[in-house]
Amino acid sequence: MAHTARTPVPARRADAERNIAAILDAGTRLLSVDPIASVADIAKAAGVGRVTLYGHFPSREALVDAVMDHAIKIADRALEQASLDRAPAPETMAALLRSSWEILDRHRRLFVAADRALSTERIREHHNLPLRRVERLIARGQADGDFRADLPLSWLVTTFFAIIHSAAQEVEMGRLDREKVEQVLVRTVLSLLASDAAADLP
Numbered sequence: 001m002a003h004t005a006r007t008p009v010p011a012r013r014a015d016a017e018r019n020i021a022a023i024l025d026a027g028t029r030l031l032s033v034d035p036i037a038s039v040a041d042i043a044k045a046a047g048v049g050r051v052t053l054y055g056h057f058p059s060r061e062a063l064v065d066a067v068m069d070h071a072i073k074i075a076d077r078a079l080e081q082a083s084l085d086r087a088p089a090p091e092t093m094a095a096l097l098r099s100s101w102e103i104l105d106r107h108r109r110l111f112v113a114a115d116r117a118l119s120t121e122r123i124r125e126h127h128n129l130p131l132r133r134v135e136r137l138i139a140r141g142q143a144d145g146d147f148r149a150d151l152p153l154s155w156l157v158t159t160f161f162a163i164i165h166s167a168a169q170e171v172e173m174g175r176l177d178r179e180k181v182e183q184v185l186v187r188t189v190l191s192l193l194a195s196d197a198a199a200d201l202p
Contacts, residue, residue: 022046027067035113089141
């Protein structure tokens with residue numbers, strides 16, 4: 001009796017992992033440029049067929065969700081390189097702002113794609129990793145007396161990200177010079193967080 005040759009399971013699994021990695025990379029690249037990039041465009045850029053893509057991600061929502069997770073993990077690894085627990089909090093915040101600006105500028109359109117496809121709660125979940133890092137840094141600055149403690153920690157973290165996103169929008173609209181973004185961000189956020197800012201309030 002003739003035996004039909006079968007592809008070993010590990011080989012099929014390796015192929016699937018390569019396809020998924022290619023799809024996520026292509027999705028991150030295309031959606032960063034065009035938040036309404038089609039599934040067909042992403043499949044083509046990844047070098048796979050639409051059937052293969054849908055085999056891994058059954059809907060556009062599932063694909064965008066996976067791309068967001070992929071992009072945020074990349075961002076978190078970059079943020080992890082900052083010494084959040086070593087240098088003085090204001091100095092670390094300045095460095096973190098610079099690295100965060102570069103990352104969020106590169107991926108800011110992903111959040112537009114996410115807004116179209118995912119719930120607000122799901123988008124918030126994707127932010128949890130970088131949010132925790134920033135939260136830890138601001139909390140350390142408060143404990144050391146470098147950052148104000150008269151406002152809720154959660155509000156300061158939210159404001160941090162809101163300022164960065166606003167800067168990206170200002171650059172895109174041509175109202176803020178790209179070469180001045182880092183300086184503007186550092187001065188704005190550090191002045192907001194400064195412990196002596198609380199003393200100026202009535």
